[in-house]
Amino acid sequence: MESEDIGDDQITASSSFDYESVGPQNARIRTEKASGAWCPKLQIRNGSYEFIQVNFNQTQIIRGIETQGRYGNGTGREFAPQYLIDYWRTGNTWVRYRNRTGHQLMTGNFDTVTAVLRSLDPPIIGAKIRLVPFSLQTRTICMRIEIHGCGYEDGLVSYTLSNIGSKNGAKDFSDKFLIEANESKGGDPKKGLGLLFDGNIAETTPNTSNKSFDWIGWNRTETGGSVEILFEFDRTKNFTDIELNVFGSPKTKVAVDLSTNGQIYYNSNSIASKTGIDLKVKSPGLYTIQLPLFSTRARYIRIGLQFEDEWFYISEVNFNTALLSKTIDENGTEEVHLFSLYYILIAVLVLLFIFLCLIFCILIFVQRSHTKKKSSSSNSSKCVLVTSLKSNGMPRHIIHSNASLNRHPEIFHGNFYIADQLNGSTQKILGGNTTSSRSTSESFNKDKPPSLLDIHFPPPPSYNSSDGVYSEPPPTTPLLANSIPSSIRSFPRKPKVPPRRASHESLARQNRTLPSRPTESSELHYAATNISFATKSSDQLAQIPQVSKHLINRRQKIGEGKFTVIHICDCLGVNRPTCIKSLKDSDNEAAKKALISEAKILSAMDHPNIIKFYGVDEDLGLVLECMSCGSVRDFLQREPHIKSDHKSLVHICTQISSGMKYLEERRIVHGHLSPRNCLVEKNLHVKIASTRGPNHHAQLRYSAPESIILNAWSHKSDVWSFGVSAWEILHGCDTTPFSGLSNAELIENAQNILNRISPTICLEFQSNFHKESSEWKSWNETMELIKECWNSDTSSRPNFLEVQLFLTRKNMDFSLNRALSNTIPQLPK
Known part of the structure; x- marks a missing residue:
């Protein structure tokens, strides 16, 4: 001060x-x-x-x-x-x-x-x-x-212990500092910093000490001769040994388990039982236990004490760590700081900069006399190759010269899909410089033109299969195939809930602006392009929590996808139901890349409405939280009581919006949200699954028009997918969205929405509520929100924060006990 x-x-x-x-x-x-x-x-x-x-x-x-x-x-x-x-x-x-x-x-x-x-x-x-x-x-x-x-450099955040069994007649050997720090919370065990870390080592025995703040003790009658203390540090550290200042029998057994994440503890057989205990006796019954930890990395240390005497006492615990030239972040990843090389690197960069400046000046001087010639040669040879997809599905190629580009600069937007009305087709820039008219001509005469199939969608889904709740979408065919007819304008099929044709007024409202290109941001886009398989799996898994496959016991298979299979499993150290998602073919590099991407994303997620990820084993198996009631779609088809309760359905949609709001805050685009990827627990708790990063398999019926046509993925396209998913959930998952349309018809409908061409097909809403009732008013307002999610202008769609707040307010009187009055079946054990 x-x-x-x-x-x-x-x-x-x-x-x-x-x-x-x-x-x-x-x-x-x-x-x-x-x-x-x-x-x-x-x-x-x-x-x-x-x-x-x-x-x-x-x-x-x-x-x-x-x-x-x-x-x-x-x-x-x-x-x-x-x-x-x-x-x-x-x-x-x-x-x-x-x-x-x-x-x-x-x-x-x-x-x-x-x-x-x-x-x-x-x-x-x-x-x-x-x-x-x-x-x-x-x-x-x-x-x-x-x-x-x-x-404060020691880094100990808190320790947790129980004060049960700490009374000895008139003397109280409980951790009084810890009790006072937890007065407002009550209960047992207690958590905080107390007598074990106050810097005071008792020099007298508990029975002769005049101070009641020197020792913590437990009796064997109430504890069964077993006590456990859990220590938590602010970061992962390298521990060399632990010292315990105790009073009791030298026969006391000490077990030490360590963990980097607080969930899975390694060395479960205990370091102490393998190495023995180093006792430093000060006086009869008063001694120090020193446990070597051999520079073991951990953030959580669990000490188990087993004693045979009537009482066991402990005064102080000290942790010794090794000095490192490395720091370890919260995920256990080592980051080397080579401070000694920084000054050398700076000097080298300065010299290199001076050298490059000299070279640059010389080149400017030499090339000045050739500038006009160079410019003339460049203007005569530089062109851009544009591949177009005509309305009949056949590719066409166009060469644009520099002069053309100068007259129409909007044609070229880099490596992005654009939706310009150029000869009635959607275009993508694929080319660069052409060296001669001969090479240009050859590019037109190739048998296999450049492909626009950057993204794949599944055919119309069939839900009569026995796919499990964790399974992936079925194998797919390319989206923009050449077989799509250009004459599709009317669709005679009659779905269970018929789509409606938007009126001219609604088209004018919903299609105010056409997105010209995806916005560049720091979002983690889930697009299926630019995937490199050069990095080894072991390198990519360096920052992902690891789980030894020896700790995993696989049991019943509950799901299967194109590349993966899901089994219920038991994982030692995880005290809740788990499942493991593993590859069918370990040599499939594309599937391996997708699974690694999913693991990386899930390892950074921590939200009550996102499925919990525990780690990955040596065979690239993802250990995940097992949701007892399966997917939302399967759950509603099994539970007519829930399906008929509008407030329960809104409650499910609210939780999905909460999870998507979290992804939006983390700047992560899900890319394939649907009721199939939302899982349910027996308490009607919903969690979002299958966040597979840039290797996702998009779902056509839930994808936004800009995602289908322009390959543009953003949080606003996730909002569109949420709207379709909410529509399906609020109708009890009885009807597949756009069930009367084929893939080709859906693609043309998406093109019409982007190009503001009538007619367009929209999902219809059906309700059994009386129009004068409060339920119908709530239903109608919820439907209006969902319609806003389908606005063709992405900037006019709400964000997930707005969606969650709206649904939460609409469902404030929801009663979980009433909704769960009927028994909810779970997955087989």
Whole structure:
């Protein structure tokens, strides 16, 4: 405070009598600023809560507090005779400090001049601290303060233990600091930082110690002779050994399990049982247990203690780590910092820059005399090859010269699909420079023209198959095949829920603008292009959590796709149902790439409406959370009670929108959302699955027009897919979207929507609600939202935040207990 290492913006207060003169920024000890201290607005009396707060912006060890009254160049008379301390640690709540003797009140000042330093035993580990002045009689107080401490480098965030079995007659051997930190939460076990990490090693035995804050103990009667303590650190560290200061029998068994993610623990047979225990006896029963960890990497350490005596006591735990030239991030990935090479690299780059500047100047000078000749030669030879797809499905090739491009610059947009009306066809730029008219002519006469099949869609789906809930879409045929007839204009088929032809007014509203090209952003687009298979699978899996295949027991098969198969499995260390998704053919590089991409994306996901990913084994099998009731489509077909309840269906759509909102916030485009890829648990909890990244297999009936025609994938195309999925769910999944249309007809319909050509086919809504009822009003408003999701102008579609907020408000009176009044069957065990 005095040195101003803590800025004014880090010092706040509950109130100030006058902010400019006695605000918290003036509370620096031994400093006369403005009126010379912080003074709260109200007088202090018994029961008042006024405070000055210091935010450190990172966790600190606070070993002392120094206070001083307001001198004010001789005019001040105010000081705090007593005060309380509250502190806050990241992820915790505000906790009232209590010293080792159990006292909360700290003695403050007796005049306005003298600075009084109070040491804190145990020290406070926290990121924020509050000083709360206290007085039994009403009085005016002012304070100047100083915080004594240093940065917290040990990295221990918290430990978790149980206080059951810690009472011994009149003596209480529970972790009192931990209990106070969890007062508002209640229950057992307790979590935080307490006696085991206060820096105090007891030198007397528990029965002779006069202090009740030296030892933590458990009796064998209530604990069964077994105690477990879990330690969590802020990052993965390299541990060399652990030291436990204990009192009890040397026959105590200690087991240590380690984990990098807190879910799967390695060395489950325990390091201690393999290496033995190094005992350093101080006095009978009082000794130190040292456990070597051999520079093992971990972020979570679980210590299991088994004792035979009636009581076992522990005073302090110390963790020793090795110094590394590497840092390890939260996912366990090592990043090498070669600081010693930075200066050399900078020097080399500077010299290289100077050298390149000299070369550049020489080249400019030499080429100046040849500029006109070069320019003339370039203008006569540079052309662009454009491949077009005519309305009859046949490809056509056009050469555009530079002059043509200058007259029509909108033709060329780089390697993107565009939707210009050039001779009634959709075009894609495929070419570059041509060297002569001969080479240009040859490019036209090739038997196999350049392909536009950058994306594949499935044929009309059949749901009479026995595909499992985790299976992939069926094998597919190319989207823009040459067999699509150009004369398709009417479709005589009659679906169960007939599509409607949009009116002229709705077409004008829905097709205000035509997207000219996909926008470039940092989104992770799920397009099926630019896939490289040069990187080995082992290199690509370096940042993905690993699970040993020896910990996995495969059981019943529940699903099968084109390239993968799904089995229910048991995974040691995961305390909930799991399944494993593995390749049918391990030599299929395309399938392997898709599975790796899915694993990378899922490993970075953490949301209640996204399926949980636990890791990948050596055979590239993805260990996933197993949802007990299967896909939303299969679930609704099995559950007529849920299917007939409109609020339950809206509840399902709300959860899907919540998961998609999370993907939107993470700038990840799903690309193939449908009820088939949304899974359900028995409590009607829905999670989104099959996030396969840039190797997805899109679904035609759920894809936006710009995705079908322009290969443009964005969050707005996901909104279109959500609208189609919500339409299907709200109709009970009884009808497939556009079930009366073939793939070719769907493609032409998408082209008409983009080109604003009537007629276009839209999905119809059917409802059994009476038009005067509140249910019909809710239904109608929900349908209007879904229609907005199908706007041909992507900028006019809502985002997922808006969708989720709307559905949440519409379904606030939803009762899960009522919806689950009937039993929901689960997948077979």
